[in-house]
């Protein structure tokens with residue numbers, strides 16, 4: 739990973755503080771200029787997002803499906819299945835061609 743501030747190639751991973759653990763999946767720092775580059779949990783684990791995102795690529799631009807498409811894949815994660823039982827809508831990511839259930843509201847800018 740390259741430092742975005744000074745361009746040197748080797749960033750190091752540092753320990754996260756207690757609160758940082760909830761926000762960042764990892765924090766990298768540059769040993770040369772001490773620039774810090776946190777990696778957000780949302781990019782690594784879409785589950786931490788407050789809006790619905792594709793569990794595979796984190797894309798928030800999702801289509802709502804009225805019924806399950808038998809040809810396209812259905813995300814088999816138990817968390818997604820559990821949300822189906824709770825009445826979550828069926829969402830679809832056009833990039834991954836993946837269907838999944840998600841209770842969180844969709845990002846309406848993607849319409």
Ligand SMILES: [Zn+2]
Nearest residue numbers: 741744768771
């Ligand atoms: Zn640097």
Ligand SMILES: [Zn+2]
Nearest residue numbers: 792795831834
């Ligand atoms: Zn996707």
